[in-house]
Amino acid sequence: MSAVKNISARNPFWVGMHEAVPLLGGYIPVAISFGLVSIQSGFSVWETVVISTFIYAGASQFLFVAMVAAGAPLWLVVVMTLLINARHLVYAPNIAIYLPKSRWWPWLMHGLTDQIFALAHTRLPQLPENSRMGWYVGAALLAWASWIFGTGLGAVAGEELTTRWPLLGEVMPFALPALFLVLLAPRxxxxxxxxxxxxxxxxxxxxxxxxxxxxxxxxxxxxxxxxxxxxxxxxxxxxxxxx
Amino acid sequence: MDNSLWIALIASAIGTLLLRLLPLIWMQRHLTHRKSKEAVEEMPSWLSVFGPVMIAAMFGVSLVPSRMEPSAWVATAVGVGATLVVWRFTRSLGWPVFAGVMMYGVVILVF
Missing domain, CATH: 4.10.860 (DNA Excision Repair, Uvrb; Chain A)
Known part of the structure; x- marks a missing residue:
């Protein structure tokens, strides 16, 4: 982190993207799995991509497609999806004090996943106020794009990918605990x-x-x-x- | 997908967005109301503790391997060790994660 502490000389958007790169190791393999599971549950490729684009919450997406495939009542599907995501309630208040005034923040909260929260909670206090929005947009956008890309890839070619490179899907997700550890260690x-x-x-x-x-x-x-x-x-x- | 399924999808998407968005609006109003210069002090203490413990909980849940085999636990321990050692020396984000994933992968391959 010390390497990017003097952020004023660099575009905060690109710094945010750069610092979110470790997330891809966790996002893309899980997104590929989701794409594959969704297709196997009877959703089409573009329906699968729409789910990832707009719900954008890993565990609840798996639950959503599994419950729909099992024929659960749709009101229960929605309630369970939201219950799983209820932990998100404490994320925004914890970073709100670091966010400069902007009318865009409410919409940008769509990108506030578990991992982006963990990253932002550590990095935002270290950044100058005028760099925080650019940094957040860069990090959140890369994570969101990688999730959508991974979902599409999984929906189109997930079966072939997991058959050809089974180890990749097993090893890359370790990037997530490693990233959480790096964010947690200074605390x-x-x-x-x-x-x-x-x-x-x-x-x-x-x-x-x-x-x-x-x-x-x-x-x-x-x-x-x-x-x-x-x-x-x-x-x-x-x-x-x-x- | 039929119409009812689309409605369920839209409701889940809007509900998830609101779970992320409404607490922000509440907190921003809370901070504006207090007009505090030391905003950290003005954040309810129970809430400020939740940030780090949520990250700790996410770390814990992500540590459990998908395959409950001794080799996966060994690989996890080695990966955690490698991540910590590299973080200790570099204090950076990328290199410790890279080292952790590499060592985790090596142990998985060897076993």
Whole structure:
């Protein structure tokens, strides 16, 4: 990150795109899988691409096509899709303080996925205010485009791709945990935060292993936040333990 | 797709956008109302904790391999280690991710 700290000399749009490149390793293989699953569920290529373009939320898209294919009532499909995406409620307020005034922000929130939030939450505070919008647009646009491109590719040639290069789909998604780790590592600044984040990570893994893949993120995050406040209350505000 | 399915798709898309958009409008109004110069202090503390813990939760969930085999767990551990080591020296975004993916891939190939 230090390499791009002096962003004023570079176009923030391109810096945002450049910094979002690691996301492609996670986005494209998952998007290819979605394209393939959607076609197998009976959707056409362009319907599949429309879903990725406008819903643009990984797990809920898989659920959407699976429930429709299973013949679930459509109101339930919509409710479940939105329930899975409910975690997005806490993203925008956490970055709102870093966003300069612009009437475009509400529309740009379409690009606020899990990964873009994690990236923006770390990078926006480090950027000059006049560079933040350009940076966000660059990062979010690359992520969105790669998701749509991957979906189209999966819908058209997903079966052939996964047969020919099975390892690619297995190895590339590791870019996502690696990216989250890089964004998370600088936050281990105190005992309070180290314990909170460590326990949250362990709980999420536990919940996922227990068969709660979609509920694990909000459940573990709520437990982590409660733990943080409990420890802060016990140790006292302003303690050295809270970096 | 028939019309009802299109309506479900549009409702899901608009609902997802609103889940991302409405909290922003709420927070912007909250900040404007406070007219605070130290906005971080004005953000509800329970909310400011949610940012880092959500990233930690996303990290945790993405760590679990799709195949529950020992080799996948070993590859994950090696990939995490490589990412951390390279991050420690470069403090950059791209190189640690690249190193992590490469080492993860090497272990998957070897096993």
């Amino acid at each position: 281990f600044t105190s005992r309070l935060w180290s314990i909170t984040l460590g326990v949250t990570i362990i709980l999420t893994i536990g919940f996922k292993l227990l068969g709660l893949p979609n509920a694990s993120i909000p459940l573990a995050a709520i437990c982590g936040a409660i733990l943080y406040h409990l420890m802060k209350g016990l140790w006292g505000q302003g303690s050295k333990l809270d970096g």
